[in-house]
Amino acid sequence: MKNWLSFAFIALSFAACNSSQQSDNQTKSDTTNTDTAAVAKVDSIGIFLPDLKAKFPTPETVVVADDPVFHQKKTYKAIPLQTILDTFLPAYKNLNRSETQIVFECEDGYNPSMALEKVLSKKAFLAVADVDAPQGQDWINPTKEGREMKIAPFYIVYTDVPGADVSYKWPYNLVKISLSAASKELAVLFPKDDDTQVKGFELFKVNCLTCHSLNKVGGKMGPELNYPKSVTEYWKVEHIKQFVKAPSSYRNECKMPAVTHLNDKELDAIVNYLQYMAKHKI
Ligand code: HEC
The missing domain is CATH 2.60.40.420 (Cupredoxins -  blue copper proteins)
Known part of the structure; x- marks a missing residue:
């Protein structure tokens, strides 16, 4: 409970000091706490990635040996997830990592989450472009069971996690990253x-x-x-x-x-x- 309170406090201070650069959906720091319908969003801090793209640090080139979405070796322009958090969500450093979930929100409603500690223990990257995409395009969209998958705008990849390890999430079509207290959301x-x-x-x-x-x-x-x-x-x-x-x-x-x-x-x-x-x- 003590951790939980400090988390809520950080969420609020984060919202306050960055309010100038936030659009409505960039952060859902819910300060009301009374709305049960919004329980999944309560006390979470988040960043809406497309709005921040212009401020991203220069990406590096990373190679993924066995990409589980493309089922082959892939090369991406990517930024370490750690750098993204350091730059845009610095408040995460004050959180108790073992009690914090990182939530990936995709445009299509896919909403996976993982323990922040688990993600940061590996070389996780925010991929911003596929190096093999045709000129003028950032991404190649693979097809799965006859349907085209949309990878843009962003995709989470790892260079040191085997594609077959299903305990790691590789969300594509990613638009938002938020942090929330694991115990509270799932309680x-x-x-x-x-x-x-x-x-x-x-x-x-x-x-x-x-x-x-x-x-x-x-x-x-x-x-x-x-x-x-x-x-x-x-x-x-x-x-x-x-x-x-x-x-x-x-x-x-x-x-x-x-x-x-x-x-x-x-x-x-x-x-x-x-x-x-x-x-x-x-
Ligand atoms: C990748 C996303 C995804 C995962 C993971 C997933 N589902 Fe689904 N599920 C769907 C979608 C999308 C539908 C709607 C399918 C449709 O009608 O076309 C669905 C439909 C269903 C339905 C039918 C519900 C109804 O009233 O029509 C059940 C039951 C269900 N899922 C159970 C599960 C269970 C249990 C699991 C975990 C073992 C699971 N699903 C995992 C995406 C998912």
Whole structure:
């Protein structure tokens, strides 16, 4: 709680001293704290990257041996993420890194987050251009299952993380970076009164929350799964599991990618947790 208060204080002072250069969506330092609908945004500090592009330090050339989005070796013009934070979010140095999440907000609603400590322990970069793009263009857009993916304006890459390590997020189409206190944001989703649901909560957090919200907390790429009606109240459990494993066997041109790395027990834990959350709506 003590850390939490100091975090809120920093968020406020940061907002105050930089107010001249902030556009409305550059920072969502919520000072009201009373609006439960905005709970995911409360007490976070953030930067809207396109607005800052003109002030970016000169990028360096970095090579990614096995890029998980392009599935090949790639070369980018990129700026160390650490430099971006040092320059535009200096308040992060005062935060307790192990309790802070870095949240990446993409234009398409994909909203992954990671522990700040984990990201900064590797060579993470904000890629601003693809060196192999045709002249006059910053990016090449790869296609996935017949659809073109938009990489612009920015893309997070690592030079020392294997592409296959799914615990690292590589968000493209990135527009905003914000920092928020991990515990606070997720506290509302933690199964406080039922230990047996913790595993399901953890699995949902890592595999689903980046795209789906529960009680309005989480990503916006996919539909909210708990409020006002839980998906477990209108779908049979078996179908939820089947859908997650193969969404396009249910819906044509489904925008949810198949989740193939979870086994049946893990999927059961997620569905049980969703049933638990159905009884804990906001
Ligand atoms: C990369 C983003 C992404 C991830 C990760 C993701 N989903 Fe989805 N999900 C979507 C999108 C987008 C849809 C809407 C699909 C459509 O209708 O075209 C969806 C739809 C669903 C639906 C159908 C809901 C309804 O009412 O129609 C369920 C259930 C679901 N997802 C569960 C999950 C679970 C459980 C996980 C984690 C194991 C998960 N999803 C991970 C993006 C994602």
